[in-house]
Amino acid sequence: xxxxxxxxxxxxxxxxxxxxxxxxxxxxxxxxxxxxxxxxxxxxxxxxxxxxxxxxxxxxxxxxxxxxxxxxxxxxxxxxxxxxxxxxxxxxxxxxxxxxxxxxxxxxxxxxxxxxxxxxxxxxxxxxxxxxxxxxxxxxxxxxxxxxxxxxxxxxxxxxxxxxxxxxxxxxxxxxxxxxxxxxxxxxxxxxxxxxxxxxxxxxxxxxxxxxxxxxxxxxxxxxxxxxxxxxxxxxxxxxxxxxxxxxxxxxxxxxxxxxxxxxxxxxxxxxxxxxxxxxxxxxxxxxx
Amino acid sequence: xxxxxxxxxxxxxxxxxxxxxxxxxxxxxxxxxxxxxxxxxxxxxxxxxxxxxxxxxxxxxxxxxxxxxxxxxxxxxxxxxxxxxxxxxxxxxxxxxxxxxxxxxxxxxxxxxxxxxxxxxxxxxxxxxxxxxxxxxxxxxxxxxxxxxxxxxxxxxxxxxxxxxxxxxxxxxxxxxxxxxxxxxxxxxxxxxxxxxxxxxxxxxxxxxxxxxxxxxxxxxxxxxxxxxxxxxxxxxxxxxxxxxxxxxxxxxxxxxxxxxxxxxxxxxxx
Numbered sequence: 001x002x003x004x005x006x007x008x009x010x011x012x013x014x015x016x017x018x019x020x021x022x023x024x025x026x027x028x029x030x031x032x033x034x035x036x037x038x039x040x041x042x043x044x045x046x047x048x049x050x051x052x053x054x055x056x057x058x059x060x061x062x063x064x065x066x067x068x069x070x071x072x073x074x075x076x077x078x079x080x081x082x083x084x085x086x087x088x089x090x091x092x093x094x095x096x097x098x099x100x101x102x103x104x105x106x107x108x109x110x111x112x113x114x115x116x117x118x119x120x121x122x123x124x125x126x127x128x129x130x131x132x133x134x135x136x137x138x139x140x141x142x143x144x145x146x147x148x149x150x151x152x153x154x155x156x157x158x159x160x161x162x163x164x165x166x167x168x169x170x171x172x173x174x175x176x177x178x179x180x181x182x183x184x185x186x187x188x189x190x191x192x193x194x195x196x197x198x199x200x201x202x203x204x205x206x207x208x209x210x211x212x213x214x215x216x217x218x219x220x221x222x223x224x225x226x227x228x229x230x231x232x233x234x235x236x237x238x239x240x241x242x243x244x245x246x247x248x249x250x251x252x253x254x255x256x257x258x259x260x261x262x263x264x265x266x267x268x269x270x271x272x273x274x275x276x277x278x279x280x281x282x283x284x285x286x287x288x289x
Numbered sequence: 290x291x292x293x294x295x296x297x298x299x300x301x302x303x304x305x306x307x308x309x310x311x312x313x314x315x316x317x318x319x320x321x322x323x324x325x326x327x328x329x330x331x332x333x334x335x336x337x338x339x340x341x342x343x344x345x346x347x348x349x350x351x352x353x354x355x356x357x358x359x360x361x362x363x364x365x366x367x368x369x370x371x372x373x374x375x376x377x378x379x380x381x382x383x384x385x386x387x388x389x390x391x392x393x394x395x396x397x398x399x400x401x402x403x404x405x406x407x408x409x410x411x412x413x414x415x416x417x418x419x420x421x422x423x424x425x426x427x428x429x430x431x432x433x434x435x436x437x438x439x440x441x442x443x444x445x446x447x448x449x450x451x452x453x454x455x456x457x458x459x460x461x462x463x464x465x466x467x468x469x470x471x472x473x474x475x476x477x478x479x480x481x482x483x484x485x486x487x488x489x490x491x492x493x494x495x496x497x498x499x500x501x502x503x504x505x506x507x508x509x510x511x512x513x514x515x516x517x518x519x520x521x522x523x524x525x526x527x528x529x530x531x532x533x534x535x536x537x538x539x540x541x542x543x544x545x546x547x548x549x550x551x552x553x554x555x556x557x558x559x560x
Contacts, residue, residue, distance in 0.1 A: 171403065173362075174403040175415075176392070178397075178415065181389055
């Protein structure tokens with residue numbers, strides 16, 4: 001009764017071929033991730049130890065640990081967050097909730113898009129000119145973090161604005177009709193329901209910031225420091241730059257060390273990303289409409 | 290268009306106090322324009338205190354725009370332009386500085402229920418809280434009173450902390466009505482409130498409205514001609530941005546109004 005006609009058969013065969021082709025292309029996406037992680041784990045895992053994570057490098061960095069670099073990266077990211085999150089969230093709230101649709105708003109939006117497209121090495125030079133020289137912060141954690149903050153600002157703004165705009169307009173209108181001001185509406189209805197998206201955006205920003213090398217190279221991160229930074233006006237070591245140094249700049253470096261450093265760096269990023277995904281899934285389960 | 294004054298003079302011979310009560314909302318030569326074109330043109334009538342004022346008419350008649358104008362929602366709609374004059378208790382609302390104070394005296398219920406993503410309790414307590422009320426005991430009283438009036442208390446009293454946006458459609462609409470009542474409004478505007486509500490609940494809400502009429506003024510925009518007939522003291526018929534008729538509701542049905550289009554509409558003979 002349902003015998004396939006020749007044209008049916010042809011369609012079925014084609015369908016099988018294309019499903020296989022598209023599926024196998026998708027599967028190859030896993031390949032680079034698996035190779036990178038696999039190589040790093042196989043070659044880097046043997047050097048990872050408590051001492052590696054929590055002691056300073058010795059013998060011209062060929063021995064000892066990476067603690068100053070690990071601490072430096074954490075400090076750089078934290079200070080960058082302190083600058084970019086308040087600024088970015090505030091700007092996003094203004095753009096999403098207050099700004100009228102005029103040439104000025106459109107100019108700001110254009111600026112944000114362009115800021116996101118600026119190469120990181122250009123940000124580095126900007127940071128050198130603006131923060132290190134003009135504001136006289138010197139090469140310091142503060143200058144490097146502010147450079148990172150400027151670079152990641154668009155990410156924070158876009159993520160925040162999108163999660164604000166995902167809150168249905170009807171909620172705002174219901175509030176306005178009751179006599180609520182815009183700020184009351186934002187404070188009581190819009191922000192509490194957008195906070196998931198904002199947090200996810202912030203965590204993604206962290207994972208991106210922690211891996212950046214160029215912007216901090218000229219502005220605050222150094223190859224080697226014999227002591228830990230004491231404040232935000234000190235220079236610091238950083239994981240990303242340390243990786244570059246141990247991979248290319250130090251003769252007679254044991255082969256496992258760069259892999260170990262890379263593994264710590266990528267482990268940090270993966271940890272943050274997983275936390276972001278877990279948080280999103282947890283909060284989505286509590287979604288309120 | 291039949292002037293409302295003429296109608297009132299006719300009725301004052303027959304009817305009780307309702308017609309004589311003071312003007313709550315005066316509308317003079319009101320026109321509303323959007324960027325896409327006019328929504329309402331040159332409408333004038335008075336809405337009196339303690340009456341249910343019905344507005345009937347097909348889609349795009351300008352009914353919802355009319356309600357938005359009363360609540361000064363043009364502030365949030367850059368493309369909306371209001372000409373003419375609306376007075377609230379004699380005050381020209383276009384000259385009101387504190388529009389938030391104006392809006393807090395007007396309760397609005399939308400066609401589709403909007404349960405805010407807060408608990409049932411917080412939904413109803415929101416307006417008093419916006420107005421600065423913090424006393425827990427007073428809030429409790431308001432929440433219970435408003436939910437009871439909206440015929441929802443019995444269904445939600447055991448789960449006041451569950452999310453308002455997770456209630457059924459009909460329950461959410463009653464929650465919206467409770468929220469509007471929590472503002473302690475002088476004017477309640479209902480925009481086709483029964484679209485998402487089952488007939489039994491609709492009847493219960495209609496009973497509530499009849500009771501509320503003793504205390505406040507109600508504007509009832511409805512697609513259901515019979516609902517206007519059941520509830521409204523006077524009714525306006527809007528058509529394509531014009532106010533075709535304003536009359537004592539029963540007169541619209543008994544053919545005592547002049548305009549053929551109104552008679553056709555209430556009798557369901559409309560194209």
